[in-house]
Amino acid sequence: MEKTLDLKFTYTEKKDTRSGFGDGLLEAGRQNPNVVGLCADLIGSLKMGAFQKEFPERFFQVGIAEANMIGLAAGMTIGGKIPFTGTFANFSTGRVYDQIRQSVAYSGKNVKICASHAGLTLGEDGATHQILEDVGMMKMLPHMTVINPCDYNQTKAATLALVNHEGPAYLRFGRPSWPIFTPKDQEFVIGKAWKMIEGTDVTIFATGHLVWEAVVAEAMLREEGISAEVINIHTIKPLDEEAILASVAKTGCAVSAEEHQINGGLGDSIAQTLIRNNPAPLEYVGVMDSFGESGTPTQLLEKYGLNAENIVKAAKKAIARKMSY
Amino acid sequence: MENKSIEQLNDICSQVRRDCLRMVHGVQSGHPGAALGLTEYFVALFFKEMTHNNQFQMDGKGEDLFFLSNGHVSALWYAVLARSGYFGVEELGTFRKINTRLQGHPATEEGLPGIRIASGSLGQGLSVALGAAQVKKLNGDDKLVYAVMGDGEQQEGQVWEAAMYAAHYKIDNVIAAIDYNGQQIDGPTEKVMDLKNLKAKWEAFGWEVIDIKKGNDMEAVLAGLAQAKGLTGKGKPVLILLYTEMGYGVDFMVGTHKWHGIAPSDAELANALGQLKETLGDY
Incomplete structure (x- = not known):
């Protein structure tokens, strides 16, 4: 139906926003040697594999232990690293709310909490994984920046923008293949x-x-x-x-x-x-x-x-x- | 690393205990029990063992770092930081009062020198220390990271996530200590939630574990820390089971959970201070 409409923005390709994150993270790693990645047993889902492959010494597989991951990331800022943590949005927020609150937000740490599979569009996995409360939890925290980009290109641009943004941030993206309708290499101003x-x-x-x-x-x-x-x-x-x-x-x-x-x-x-x-x-x-x-x-x-x-x-x-x- | 005698260190302990009690009394709130129990360990670290800079830098490059996971021991940490010159001792009188930098539990929000992360909600400090320790390795910084936890805190699941991680990544530049006083808010740990064989548990998680059986004896603490340091750099994280007595140094406070989180009255403070020599001048 949308094809018959006179759309002001169009697309020729669809891609998942999580791939925008993965590709953005890889580029961020190339641009800045302080960028480090952490992931709780979801490297493939978060598209962090390319970063891991190119920067193995700056990547930390933490296993299925999200609370520890958030604490580790907070600690890694001490000494100048810029940690990007990756897991599903559900496990990035509700599961670790107190860890984010105390060790990241209240402590003012430069941690980027990167959350995939947010919302209903996660699809078939169902409600256990379809978090619909994460933005609320994150925006309530003082010092926290909350970003929810719309497509692959914008997610990649947002990921790169976060490297130069000092302070705690929550980056929310998703699983489904989605129209790419915003410009490549766009400027992203938080x-x-x-x-x-x-x-x-x-x-x-x-x-x-x-x-x-x-x-x-x-x-x-x-x-x-x-x-x-x-x-x-x-x-x-x-x-x-x-x-x-x-x-x-x-x-x-x-x-x-x-x-x-x-x-x-x-x-x-x-x-x-x-x-x-x-x-x-x-x-x-x-x-x-x-x-x-x-x-x-x-x-x-x-x-x-x-x-x-x-x-x-x-x-x-x-x-x-x-x-x- | 400072060249202080056992006698000098014990004098500092006496003063620090006075500081803690006066701070908690002054605001009629706080946690004197574990503070008194951990005094020797903190004084040993800050006045003897650690390389640290009282001109505080958050990054702590080239310094040993210290993380307190059981943040309710804040009075002790503040007293030790002030006596180390991180800030003036007179500021100890603001502990837990409105507009203070000396929050009820340690925080970075007000910019208190010496504090690198907020703590108090239990179970989080070891993870933070491990992250900092891994970055030291990435940065080619050969200094150590120290972390202190409570024994009741071992009931938090995150502690064991961190324990597993440290051994997996061979984080051998960290020395963690458990304040093994056998007490928590609701009573003895073995009644509240029995920790069973902590040593075997940590060893099973892949850590090198040593005992400091007399955690309130400065000589024993220094010997234990020397042993722990000797075990660093060998591919395994190091844990000290630090046997202490809650409330040590004050006869009516020692060995009971009763003083976990309550303040002494005027008379009790006078009694307690009578048992602790003023060695460096009260704030």
Whole structure:
């Protein structure tokens, strides 16, 4: 269906965002001798194999022991290393929340927590592994930067940007093959939202895989004569409040779209920004306080209301609420 | 490495114990028991064994590093750091009070010199020490990394993740010590959660394990540390089972978990200070 639409961004290739991380890490290792990698028995899944092969002395297989991995990474910053830890998002956050809180965030350590297989699009493995709360946990931690890029190219650029970013950071990406629709070798500025499509009736703030769904939704809305602005919020914390407020000042209403619980995710951060500065209707596209389940990524995004059609519905609802103000 | 006599070191211990008790009394909160029990070990490290720089550098390149995993022993660490010149001893009076750098549990947030990582939530310190030790090797830095844990802390699973890792990677530039006082908050460790044969467990995890049977005897501590140092660089991580008595040095505090986390009253403080010589001047 999306092929018949007049999309403002298109793709010729699909790839998983985790490969963007793996390729970014390899390049980061070549650029900076202080970059080290740690992985908890998921080297293949995290695409860290190329880094391991080229820099064996700077790579640490830690086994299935995520708590230890976080502590090790914190220790490795003492002496000047820049550790990138890799495991699934579930084991990168909930399993090790206290370790991240005390040894990384509170201690202000320059650790990059890199988390794959986030969200529903993990697919068939089901709810045990489909974490939908990780952004909330990470953004609550003082000092923590939270980044959720949208495709292979942006994930690679984000990985490289983190090398030169001093401080704790959480980098969230995923498993499925996904359209590559942002430029190769793009500049990635942490904390700076990217206005991808200009519009006037409603703003769609999307993050991660759902940025693509937002791009598709914009074309669908345009066919119905609705002008949507699409803003790529790759950095959830620190949030680019200036960009959010400027856009909503123009459009008057907004939709947030994320592969995460609506409680504690990007939508809540935007709501907080709006309510403190310029209250405006905001509709959430996200998981409504439930766990996921097994299925294909496409099936799951549809069933849990996270695809382009749902963004379209939310946009219309936001516009209707604006009209009734 | 400082050239101090046993007598000088014991004098420092007496003063440090006074500092700890006065700090905890001054705010009516803190953990005197394990602080008094670990005094000889800390003083041996900071005033004799370790190469360290009181002009604090976070990276600690070319220095021995120290990590405290059981962060509730903070009063002792602060007293030893202050007496080593990391910051003025008068600051000890701010312990646990609002706007202090001497937080209830050690922290880096306020920039207190000497602290490299926050600790207090148990089980995390050994992992951090091992990461720092591996980086020393990567950096071609031949200095050692010391870590201290509690015995009750051995009940945390992360400790054993770290234990397994250290032997796998042959991290032989680390000396970890367990404060083996047999006590934890809710009572004797063997009643709360029996540790059984800790030595056999650590040996089975691939560590070189030595005992310091008299952890409150400076001579025995120094001899044990010399033995431990001699075992470094041989392909295995080194663990010291440090037998101490909680509350050592004060007759009514010794050997009981009762003083794990409570402060002495005015009368109890006076009684305790009467048992400990003021050797370097109270803060």
